[in-house]
Amino acid sequence: MNIKQAYRSLRQLKWFSPGCFVLCAVSFAAIYLALHLLGLREYTSVLCGTLPADRTQQTIVGFCGMSYLIFHMLAVAVAPILLIAAALFHFILLRAHDGDGRSQPTNSDEGGSAGAFGKHAADITAAAKACGSQS
Amino acid sequence: MTATLAARPFRRILLGMACLVVATAIWMPLVHFVFKPGSEQMRSASGISPQARELAQRHLDLWQASANGQADIDRMRVNNPEWDFMGRTYLVLSLANMCLREPARENEYLAVMDRIIADTQAVVDHNGIMYFMMDYARIGDFRQQPVRSIFVDGEVALMLGARRVVREHEGYRERMTQLADLTAERMLAGPVLSCESYPDECWTFCNAIALAAIRIHDVLDGTDHSGLLKGWIERAKSKLVDKETGLLCSSYRYDGAVGDGPEGSSIWMVAHCLQLIDSAFAADQYSRAKTHLRHACLGFGWAGEWPASWRSEMDIDSGPVIPILDVSAGSSGLAIVGAAAFDDRAYYDELITTLMFAGFPSSTNGRLKFCASNQVGDAVLLYSTVAGPLWDKINKRAATQGGA
Numbered sequence: 001m002n003i004k005q006a007y008r009s010l011r012q013l014k015w016f017s018p019g020c021f022v023l024c025a026v027s028f029a030a031i032y033l034a035l036h037l038l039g040l041r042e043y044t045s046v047l048c049g050t051l052p053a054d055r056t057q058q059t060i061v062g063f064c065g066m067s068y069l070i071f072h073m074l075a076v077a078v079a080p081i082l083l084i085a086a087a088l089f090h091f092i093l094l095r096a097h098d099g100d101g102r103s104q105p106t107n108s109d110e111g112g113s114a115g116a117f118g119k120h121a122a123d124i125t126a127a128a129k130a131c132g133s134q135s
Numbered sequence: 136m137t138a139t140l141a142a143r144p145f146r147r148i149l150l151g152m153a154c155l156v157v158a159t160a161i162w163m164p165l166v167h168f169v170f171k172p173g174s175e176q177m178r179s180a181s182g183i184s185p186q187a188r189e190l191a192q193r194h195l196d197l198w199q200a201s202a203n204g205q206a207d208i209d210r211m212r213v214n215n216p217e218w219d220f221m222g223r224t225y226l227v228l229s230l231a232n233m234c235l236r237e238p239a240r241e242n243e244y245l246a247v248m249d250r251i252i253a254d255t256q257a258v259v260d261h262n263g264i265m266y267f268m269m270d271y272a273r274i275g276d277f278r279q280q281p282v283r284s285i286f287v288d289g290e291v292a293l294m295l296g297a298r299r300v301v302r303e304h305e306g307y308r309e310r311m312t313q314l315a316d317l318t319a320e321r322m323l324a325g326p327v328l329s330c331e332s333y334p335d336e337c338w339t340f341c342n343a344i345a346l347a348a349i350r351i352h353d354v355l356d357g358t359d360h361s362g363l364l365k366g367w368i369e370r371a372k373s374k375l376v377d378k379e380t381g382l383l384c385s386s387y388r389y390d391g392a393v394g395d396g397p398e399g400s401s402i403w404m405v406a407h408c409l410q411l412i413d414s415a416f417a418a419d420q421y422s423r424a425k426t427h428l429r430h431a432c433l434g435f436g437w438a439g440e441w442p443a444s445w446r447s448e449m450d451i452d453s454g455p456v457i458p459i460l461d462v463s464a465g466s467s468g469l470a471i472v473g474a475a476a477f478d479d480r481a482y483y484d485e486l487i488t489t490l491m492f493a494g495f496p497s498s499t500n501g502r503l504k505f506c507a508s509n510q511v512g513d514a515v516l517l518y519s520t521v522a523g524p525l526w527d528k529i530n531k532r533a534a535t536q537g538g539a
Contacts, residue, residue: 014144016151044495047507048464049454053213069493076492077166084158089151 018093021086025079032075040068167434170491177487178475178520183236187520189503190513191233194226196502197510198247207510217286218511220267223251224290224344225514228525231297235524241301248298252307255294259287268333275334278389279321285330286338288318289345296351300528308356315352318345319360327374327391328367336394338386339375340401342367343408350411354533368413379444380427383420396445399428399438399466400454403473410476410526421477428470429482430461435492436485437462438470468512471519476526483519490516 014020035041043065045051051058177186197207211218230244237244258266264287265272272284295311298304321330322345329337330345346367349360374391375384382397383405402424409417427442440456440463441447449456454464467486474483490496495506504513 016148041506044507050509081158081162085154088154
């Protein structure tokens, strides 16, 4: 799978599908982790009004601190909600499949939503692998 | 049903949104459990909690290793030199409480307290009181002459008193007597028994701290300033209380005309200091502050800077105030001191949960700091984790002396 295929897989994810919820949650967590590893936690001192004297530095520190704060909130408060919602969504869709008498949901169902949890998780993994091999 | 969903994206979106609503209802009430510390993790009933010890270690480093950590203070001084001074006061108060909680390390803590006091006194002697004050102190004239600031005098006296409660020090006894008697004399000369912190600006915070220092002086040295203490409370009740909330205003002119109304960054500490003067009035102020400034949601607690009936602009004391939620870092930090001082465990836990969530604790090599805070903020937080024994000892000693 190359970048194009990975991109296509990602594009096939529908908004308001379990896979999309998972993708968002993972993205928030990944960005938060990256900001944390970059040391942006230190810049959150803007919250108590401690800023450098230089205006340019103030802007940079403010931007870094607020970015960290926003992704902290997204990773801690929103990402778990998305994961729980994805699990619920997936469960409901599976039950719907059972109700339709089909044993194996296909990707064409619901444009990728039915059985999407596993399918899209696999797509995301494949896309990530493709990105890695491409680089 | 799946086919129906496929054919009707609108229904799928509705289902997705319903899942999000249910997930939110599941997760949000649980989030605070992730951040809520154990009952003795932050504040111990008798000893020193693990978190308090780590917080303290960072500050001990600051004063034990020369120049180590000075960058933190310099960074803070750019915004407000007062924070440098107040950081020292809160650290000395914290260490005094730590001495009483952990007598085995008393000598170590006393050495740091002495170093802070000596350094502060040297800075004031060498650079003058303006070193610790904001620039506008140079604009305008103090009404009371000669020029002194009760902000500096009161907190230096309180530091000396806290040190002496732990163990007597003859040099500090003399210095404290000078400062406390002079401050009391100047307060008595004022129209509302108060002194200025800044030109024609009396701050309740500074005057309450000075009153606490005078009270400690009375207990330690057998002097009697009860007339001033009672008089100040009476004047405050009649002239300095906001009619809407019953809370003490935060600043007033030398003649007693109210300036700023009640402020969270002031009232929590004022109530704490008044515990040494008039415990009933102090408890009333704390209770009112909670009524008008406390916010809580889903296990998290915080404090606003102003009550609903009195809105003002953000300033250096309030720090940035997050709108809608009405979160003030300054007020919330000092609310932790208030909750600890008044043994309000429920509110204390809510505030600490929020602190662990949004204060961004960072622990390295047994040293804890809160990234969203600064040195003075961390010193205030340290004080909230150990406060209690110092005030208790003063009140007990006053009771045995048959004091007020």
